[in-house]
Amino acid sequence: xxxxxxxxxxxxxxxxxxxxxxxxxxxxxxxxxxxxxxxxxxxxxxxxxxxxxxxxxxxxxxxxxxxxxxxxxxxxxxxxxxxxxxxxxxxxxxxxxxxxxxxxxxxxxxxxxxxxxxxxxxxxxxxxxxxxxxxxxxxxxxxxxxxxxxxxxxxxxxxxxxxxxxxxxxxxxxxxxxxxxxxxxxxxxxxxxxxxxxxxxxxxxxxxxxxxxxxxxxxxxxxxxxxxxxxxxxxxxxxxxxxxxxxxxxxx
Amino acid sequence: xxxxxxxxxxxxxxxxxxxxxxxxxxxxxxxxxxxxxxxxxxxxxxxxxxxxxxxxxxxxxxxxxxxxxxxxxxxxxxxxxxxxxxxxxxxxxxxxxxxxxxxxxxxxxxxxxxxxxxxxxxxxxxxxxxxxxxxxxxxxxxxxxxxxxxxxxxxxxxxxxxxxxxxxxxxxxxxxxxxxxxxxxxxxxxxxxxxxxxxxxxxxxxxxxxxxxxxxxxxxxxxxxxxxxxxxxxxxxxxxxxxxxxxxxxxxxxxxxxxxxxxxxxxxxxxxxxxxxxxxxxxxxxxxxxxxxxxxxxxxxxxxxxxxxxxxxxxxxxxxxxxxxxxxxxxxxxxxxxxxxxxxxxxxxxxxxxxxxxxxxxxxxxxxxxxxxxxxxxxxxxxxxxxxxxxxxxxxxxxxxxxxxxxxxxx
Numbered sequence: 001x002x003x004x005x006x007x008x009x010x011x012x013x014x015x016x017x018x019x020x021x022x023x024x025x026x027x028x029x030x031x032x033x034x035x036x037x038x039x040x041x042x043x044x045x046x047x048x049x050x051x052x053x054x055x056x057x058x059x060x061x062x063x064x065x066x067x068x069x070x071x072x073x074x075x076x077x078x079x080x081x082x083x084x085x086x087x088x089x090x091x092x093x094x095x096x097x098x099x100x101x102x103x104x105x106x107x108x109x110x111x112x113x114x115x116x117x118x119x120x121x122x123x124x125x126x127x128x129x130x131x132x133x134x135x136x137x138x139x140x141x142x143x144x145x146x147x148x149x150x151x152x153x154x155x156x157x158x159x160x161x162x163x164x165x166x167x168x169x170x171x172x173x174x175x176x177x178x179x180x181x182x183x184x185x186x187x188x189x190x191x192x193x194x195x196x197x198x199x200x201x202x203x204x205x206x207x208x209x210x211x212x213x214x215x216x217x218x219x220x221x222x223x224x225x226x227x228x229x230x231x232x233x234x235x236x237x238x239x240x241x242x243x244x245x246x247x248x249x250x251x252x
Numbered sequence: 253x254x255x256x257x258x259x260x261x262x263x264x265x266x267x268x269x270x271x272x273x274x275x276x277x278x279x280x281x282x283x284x285x286x287x288x289x290x291x292x293x294x295x296x297x298x299x300x301x302x303x304x305x306x307x308x309x310x311x312x313x314x315x316x317x318x319x320x321x322x323x324x325x326x327x328x329x330x331x332x333x334x335x336x337x338x339x340x341x342x343x344x345x346x347x348x349x350x351x352x353x354x355x356x357x358x359x360x361x362x363x364x365x366x367x368x369x370x371x372x373x374x375x376x377x378x379x380x381x382x383x384x385x386x387x388x389x390x391x392x393x394x395x396x397x398x399x400x401x402x403x404x405x406x407x408x409x410x411x412x413x414x415x416x417x418x419x420x421x422x423x424x425x426x427x428x429x430x431x432x433x434x435x436x437x438x439x440x441x442x443x444x445x446x447x448x449x450x451x452x453x454x455x456x457x458x459x460x461x462x463x464x465x466x467x468x469x470x471x472x473x474x475x476x477x478x479x480x481x482x483x484x485x486x487x488x489x490x491x492x493x494x495x496x497x498x499x500x501x502x503x504x505x506x507x508x509x510x511x512x513x514x515x516x517x518x519x520x521x522x523x524x525x526x527x528x529x530x531x532x533x534x535x536x537x538x539x540x541x542x543x544x545x546x547x548x549x550x551x552x553x554x555x556x557x558x559x560x561x562x563x564x565x566x567x568x569x570x571x572x573x574x575x576x577x578x579x580x581x582x583x584x585x586x587x588x589x590x591x592x593x594x595x596x597x598x599x600x601x602x603x604x605x606x607x608x609x610x611x612x613x614x615x616x617x618x619x620x621x622x623x624x625x626x627x628x629x630x631x632x633x634x635x636x637x638x639x640x641x642x643x644x645x646x647x648x649x650x651x652x653x654x655x656x657x658x659x660x661x662x663x
Contacts, residue, residue, distance in 0.1 A: 078580040085578020096573045110577040
């Protein structure tokens with residue numbers, strides 16, 4: 001399988017006043033197309049910075065980052081925006097849905113910045129909502145949905161424009177354990193059925209157990225990079241759990 | 253185009269989320285635009301009124317009156333001598349090519365009596381040319397003729413004010429009025445002209461043949477039986493005014509045997525120039541009112557900028573998210589610009605409606621004619637859009653150039 005992400009000698013420095021802080025100290029790795037990778041590490045290990053660079057929100061100080069064969073370091077602000085639009089889907093810990101906006105319109109958001117005509121936008125949003133199990137909720141606003149449902153809307157949004165990779169930053173951080181497994185089940189299914197490369201940053205070793213590969217960070221360097229031979233199947237784990245409780249509407 | 257419609261929809265949604273705030277923000281523009289429309293309307297109304305008054309005194313008029321003379325070093329005031337005569341009038345009419353008509357006038361105040369009503373008014377001894385020069389028309393009857401002037405006929409033409417005061421609603425034509433014990437037959441009544449630019453009632457007048465006026469009513473000048481109070485001269489057209497003025501000055505100096513270097517013994521006034529000054533001052537007032545009102549429009553714009561800045565800060569996370577899913581710099585820029593312009597345009601439209609209503613109310617209750625031109629409405633509309641673009645640009649730019657990472661993390 002060809003690599004969708006190639007990183008070589010990646011360095012990122014920040015200037016904190018006069019003192020330069022080395023956040024990423026020369027990292028090299030590749031992620032293959034269709035892989036499911038979790039990234040772990042303590043706070044300050046540089047994994048957020050790496051996520052920002054992988055998500056084309058930030059540029060490296062030096063080194064090479066190629067996404068789907070495109071060298072990102074040479075691109076300007078608007079070209080990066082286009083790459084994010086076409087190749088990357090984002091899932092955040094706090095969902096980041098637009099308030100007072102229906103689920104369908106939230107999912108359509110990435111398509112608003114393409115030339116897709118309105119009827120087609122709506123059609124694709126409905127398809128994405130269906131695949132995360134939210135058919136029939138398209139007119140609900142975020143405040144009318146539970147935390148797990150909101151995160152599912154966010155996942156639908158991340159896949160609306162058929163991205164090459166989905167970047168999820170602590171996607172289960174604000175959810176209870178059962179809902180977390182539901183989210184992981186959706187990720188596994190998208191990964192398996194639609195061949196979308198999944199990259200998930202997490203603190204939770206249980207979450208990491210659902211991935212194929214686990215990368216550990218410490219002090220701006222790769223500490224551990226292991227293949228998981230037998231990833232857990234989230235869908236099966238759900239069946240083991242006692243019958244589903246009615247979901248409480250998220251307080252936030 | 254598709255994207256623009258989408259931006260307008262996003263903007264309208266964002267504005268309806270905070271209805272009270274949007275309304276209050278628009279209020280500045282609403283008041284500004286309404287003030288501009290109403291004030292410019294008031295100013296234009298005043299200008300139009302003065303223009304109508306200038307029209308009423310007659311077109312292309314030059315007034316020649318006896319001037320000051322100095323005799324042995326003592327300077328006498330204007331009108332102190334009766335230097336102008338009927339012969340001067342005839343000479344000007346004959347010899348000045350730029351002059352269309354000349355009307356000599358004698359003036360005095362008389363008591364006019366009809367039965368047991370009486371009225372004090374200004375009597376003017378004139379020739380039939382006076383009617384054309386002053387652009388009078390007859391409401392009833394006829395103006396007296398040149399024959400009447402030659403024969404010193406006891407014929408009078410009444411102004412509308414005089415007619416009403418002496419005859420009430422009855423038509424005075426053919427009736428008799430008595431001036432200084434002399435009976436005059438009323439030949440006709442003038443169509444009312446209203447106020448002159450200087451505020452005089454132009455209808456409070458009685459016109460008599462100049463010959464009769466001198467002999468029977470006002471009394472002839474003992475030294476010079478042909479002396480007149482003033483000459484009304486009408487130029488051929490507006491462009492000939494200066495030329496006519498020059499010609500008659502040269503002619504009169506010659507006729508009055510004034511040596512080079514000596515002062516004129518008459519004075520020439522271009523009436524249009526005098527009243528044009530008033531018109532200018534009305535226009536200046538109009539511009540001034542408009543300018544003051546525009547200041548409130550600018551204040552309204554600053555209000556929009558203020559609220560847009562607050563809105564951009566509040567929606568930092570939304571901006572970060574939009575950037576993350578692929579919004580380019582100009583997408584964010586246009587989103588917030590469209591929002592600001594929507595605010596200001598909506599305010600502008602409401603302001604126009606309010607301004608039109610206000611100017612209607614002003615003309616209805618303050619009895620002050622207002623004129624709202626379509627141009628000023630269009631200008632107000634365009635200007636309020638420009639205010640939105642101008643004051644919306646800075647907040648929109650701030651939003652468009654946010655760092656997506658910081659924006660996403662913003663609490």
